[in-house]
Amino acid sequence: MNSPKTILENMRRARVERILSTPPTGLLVSRGFRRLLCVLAVVFSYIFFFTLLIPVSKIWETITSGGHVVTMNALGPAQRFLLSVATFVGWAGTLAPLILLASFLFLRTSMRRVTSLPDEFLDEREIANRDWAFKTGYLVIRRVGFAVAAGFLVLKVLAFNPSINLDDDGNRIREGLEANMFAFDTYLSSLTGMGAINFYFNMIGLLTYVAYTFPLILLAWRESKFTEVNAAPVNLVPLEGAAKIARQYFRRAGLVGSVFVGFVLFLSLGFAFRPLGEFLTFSGALFLFFLVAVPYAMFVYIWASIKTVEILKAAKADNYNQGRYASASMGALVFYVITQLLGISIALIFTQLGNFSSADNPILYLFVAGLAMIPAQAISFLFIRKLGNGQEAKS
Amino acid sequence: MGRQPKQDKDQLENLVEQFRTKRELSRQELADLVGVHYQTMSYIERGEYAPTLALALRLAAALDCKVEQLFKLKVSI
Numbered sequence: 001m002n003s004p005k006t007i008l009e010n011m012r013r014a015r016v017e018r019i020l021s022t023p024p025t026g027l028l029v030s031r032g033f034r035r036l037l038c039v040l041a042v043v044f045s046y047i048f049f050f051t052l053l054i055p056v057s058k059i060w061e062t063i064t065s066g067g068h069v070v071t072m073n074a075l076g077p078a079q080r081f082l083l084s085v086a087t088f089v090g091w092a093g094t095l096a097p098l099i100l101l102a103s104f105l106f107l108r109t110s111m112r113r114v115t116s117l118p119d120e121f122l123d124e125r126e127i128a129n130r131d132w133a134f135k136t137g138y139l140v141i142r143r144v145g146f147a148v149a150a151g152f153l154v155l156k157v158l159a160f161n162p163s164i165n166l167d168d169d170g171n172r173i174r175e176g177l178e179a180n181m182f183a184f185d186t187y188l189s190s191l192t193g194m195g196a197i198n199f200y201f202n203m204i205g206l207l208t209y210v211a212y213t214f215p216l217i218l219l220a221w222r223e224s225k226f227t228e229v230n231a232a233p234v235n236l237v238p239l240e241g242a243a244k245i246a247r248q249y250f251r252r253a254g255l256v257g258s259v260f261v262g263f264v265l266f267l268s269l270g271f272a273f274r275p276l277g278e279f280l281t282f283s284g285a286l287f288l289f290f291l292v293a294v295p296y297a298m299f300v301y302i303w304a305s306i307k308t309v310e311i312l313k314a315a316k317a318d319n320y321n322q323g324r325y326a327s328a329s330m331g332a333l334v335f336y337v338i339t340q341l342l343g344i345s346i347a348l349i350f351t352q353l354g355n356f357s358s359a360d361n362p363i364l365y366l367f368v369a370g371l372a373m374i375p376a377q378a379i380s381f382l383f384i385r386k387l388g389n390g391q392e393a394k395s
Numbered sequence: 396m397g398r399q400p401k402q403d404k405d406q407l408e409n410l411v412e413q414f415r416t417k418r419e420l421s422r423q424e425l426a427d428l429v430g431v432h433y434q435t436m437s438y439i440e441r442g443e444y445a446p447t448l449a450l451a452l453r454l455a456a457a458l459d460c461k462v463e464q465l466f467k468l469k470v471s472i
Contacts, residue, residue, distance in 0.1 A: 123431035125444050223434070225443065 034224040048096035057193025101295035137215030243388030335380035
């Protein structure tokens with residue numbers, strides 16, 4: 001039996017082998033795409049941060065006139081403006097985490113060679129750049145964290161007022177700076193109006209995201225300075241790598257599939273045991289599930305789409321679209337197109353959701369089309385695996 | 396040497412690209428010869444990265460010349 005040390009060493013070796021055998025190519029190493037991911041991660045971090053600073057519960061109180069539901073016609077201009085702010089916060093608060101997670105996953109894949117391989121597989125410039133990015137990320141986060149803590153300490157000192165003024169009825173009167181500090185404190189308390197755990201989870205989640213992603217952003221930005229290539233294997237997936245990419249796809253798609261199957265089983269348990277069902281429905285567990293699973297599924301889908309295009313290009317360059325492997329090449333292309341058509345139809349319908357009446361609700365179509373995309377893409381990769389195996393046998 | 400401060404790499408001028416072209420090597424081929432990533436060759440040739448002494452010696456050996464022919468100080472001491 002292997003010792004724990006050997007098992008860990010084997011796991012490390014398998015990981016290194018996996019990273020080396022499937023290097024990021026094409027779009028994933030292009031300067032524009034890397035920089036777009038960096039910009040998305042930064043911009044949406046700010047958007048998410050600012051949505052957390054808007055006291056939505058106070059806005060709803062104002063719009064609904066203290067809990068009473070009113071019609072749109074009864075709303076004044078100020079209330080309509082607040083309603084649009086609240087709607088924006090709702091959308092941004094839902095979309096921003098999805099975009100943040102997806103951009104992190106792409107950045108991680110794009111930079112994985114440099115961030116995850118041991119030193120002996122990297123050259124001196126890559127090691128220097130990686131160390132610079134992680135050190136700079138640490139220093140910036142340390143300094144920003146210190147500045148925020150120091151800022152709050154100053155506020156705390158300023159707000160502290162040893163002289164307590166009381167009115168005739170014995171109530172405390174807050175004046176001047178103390179009154180301002182008290183108003184600020186009340187504002188901060190109002191941020192947790194939609195649930196303190198929800199607020200702190202979002203805030204701590206965002207901080208963790210920044211700590212994880214900031215060094216990656218620095219590294220990706222610097223590494224994308226010179227990405228021009230003059231060697232085909234780096235720009236284009238060599239066809240013998242297609243089988244490895246297909247295996248990687250099935251591993252990732254298998255993870256997505258098992259998470260969703262597990263979710264259905266978990267949900268079924270909820271129907272069988274009512275308290276569990278209520279917990280799932282009302283605790284936000286479903287939302288958390290989608291927060292993690294959906295961006296990962298999006299990532300696998302987009303990554304697989306990019307790889308398919310690269311592999312089909314390589315197949316064409318190697319004349320694999322003719323002769324013995326023509327059917328495999330055509331099959332991969334046909335199922336790729338089907339997957340993309342389904343994906344585009346979902347995206348188009350999703351943007352028009354508000355225009356459907358409740359009788360024509362397209363949710364069922366979206367669900368079925370989303371499910372159909374999984375086997376369609378998997379079949380495309382079965383053909384790709386055939387192409388890759390053919391090339392491996394040939395070489 | 397490792398990663399130099401900006402002023403260090405700015406003090407160096409190099410003729411790696413000229414020697415490489417003379418030897419009819421692509422960046423990828425030279426990178427493979429000296430054991431670095433192809434991108435590192437771009438950084439060195441454009442003066443964005445000053446290599447360590449060991450890498451400079453490997454480059455000189457691969458290009459069949461002396462280190463001082465490949466790299467020079469912009470301002471002599």
